[in-house]
Amino acid sequence: MSEKLTFSASAAASLEPHLPPGEAQPSKQPFVTLTFATSLDSSLSLAPGVRTHLSGPGSKAMTHYLRSRHAAILVGVSTVLADNPGLNCRIADSTSQPRPIVIDPHLRWKPRSTDKVFDICRSGDGLAPFIVTGLSKDHIPKEQQELLQHHGGKYIHIPSTKSDNDRMRFDWDIVFQVLLAEGLTSVMVEGGGQIINSLLHPTYHKLIDSVIVTIAPTWLGKGGVVVSPDRVCDAQGTPQAAARLSQVSWHPFGEDVVLCGKLHSR
Numbered sequence: 001m002s003e004k005l006t007f008s009a010s011a012a013a014s015l016e017p018h019l020p021p022g023e024a025q026p027s028k029q030p031f032v033t034l035t036f037a038t039s040l041d042s043s044l045s046l047a048p049g050v051r052t053h054l055s056g057p058g059s060k061a062m063t064h065y066l067r068s069r070h071a072a073i074l075v076g077v078s079t080v081l082a083d084n085p086g087l088n089c090r091i092a093d094s095t096s097q098p099r100p101i102v103i104d105p106h107l108r109w110k111p112r113s114t115d116k117v118f119d120i121c122r123s124g125d126g127l128a129p130f131i132v133t134g135l136s137k138d139h140i141p142k143e144q145q146e147l148l149q150h151h152g153g154k155y156i157h158i159p160s161t162k163s164d165n166d167r168m169r170f171d172w173d174i175v176f177q178v179l180l181a182e183g184l185t186s187v188m189v190e191g192g193g194q195i196i197n198s199l200l201h202p203t204y205h206k207l208i209d210s211v212i213v214t215i216a217p218t219w220l221g222k223g224g225v226v227v228s229p230d231r232v233c234d235a236q237g238t239p240q241a242a243a244r245l246s247q248v249s250w251h252p253f254g255e256d257v258v259l260c261g262k263l264h265s266r
């Protein structure tokens with residue numbers, strides 16, 4: 001039987017100021033929430049490619065409640081390759097499921113029907129992913145396209161620029177506009193490290209409506225996947241804080257604490 005989680009109405013009410021409005025209101029961009037679980041040394045996982053459980057039962061249920069409140073859940077391709085995630089909402093009696101979005105510019109993920117996300121989809125407990133790629137349709141093997149389509153997912157091509165090390169990189173303004181055009185009015189960005197760090201760059205703060213971070217009382221040690229955005233300097237070259245939250249609130253869940261805040265006010 002699939003896992004069923006519960007989340008109290010009072011805990012849900014305490015998060016309400018940080019969540020997308022219940023009724024979808026016309027907007028020029030989706031409501032975007034950055035959310036992840038971190039250790040005390042800012043690690044998301046013990047090492048790249050290693051699935052690491054940080055959230056306790058209470059904060060895990062909180063994350064699944066967040067999944068129920070967003071139209072889409074976005075992760076980077078390395079997270080999919082590392083975790084084989086379900087990317088669904090497992091709150092008992094939840095009536096809505098988020099659309100998984102995988103940022104995979106070079107199509108490093110070769111979807112297979114045995115992947116957890118498709119199992120969950122076949123059992124009616126979640127949706128098939130949309131894979132956002134910089135490659136054109138000609139580069140996508142036919143069987144992968146068919147597998148995705150059969151489950152209700154698809155590939156979405158978007159333009160990209162090249163990074164310093166010649167990797168394709170998307171402009172987040174464009175990514176979110178494309179998702180809005182797909183009817184996805186709210187997006188929960190779960191990680192991993194590269195995705196979160198790139199969105200914490202000041203250029204993109206205006207796109208982020210809410211930040212919700214689970215902090216677990218553990219140090220994972222050196223070598224983990226760390227949330228630490230690029231350094232920001234002023235015109236004189238003096239280092240500045242890369243990002244700071246305002247309107248902060250702290251919510252204990254078992255041994256974890258959940259930090260909510262805003263990067264900007266719209």
Ligand SMILES: NC(=O)C1=CN([C@@H]2O[C@H](COP(=O)(O)OP(=O)(O)OC[C@H]3O[C@@H](n4cnc5c(N)ncnc54)[C@H](OP(=O)(O)O)[C@@H]3O)[C@@H](O)[C@H]2O)C=CC1
Nearest residue numbers: 036037044045049050076078079169170191192193194195
């Ligand atoms: N604790 C938590 O809450 C979470 C933990 N995790 C953990 O994090 C780890 C994965 O994180 P990490 O290794 O940083 O990888 P990510 O999941 O962030 O994926 C990184 C890849 O996504 C693509 N990408 C990232 N940014 C962009 C962009 N702007 N435009 C286009 N493509 C982009 C690149 O693909 P390419 O290389 O092909 O160019 C990049 O290598 C795993 O170990 C996972 O378990 C993940 C999510 C949440």
Ligand SMILES: Nc1nc(O)c(N)c(N[C@@H]2O[C@H](COP(=O)(O)O)[C@@H](O)[C@H]2O)n1
Nearest residue numbers: 037052053054055063083085086087190
């Ligand atoms: N909130 C949270 N706490 C942790 O301890 C985690 N490891 C993660 N990871 C994220 O959740 C995904 C797994 O989702 P499923 O349970 O398989 O649906 C994983 O891929 C990360 O995005 N999150």
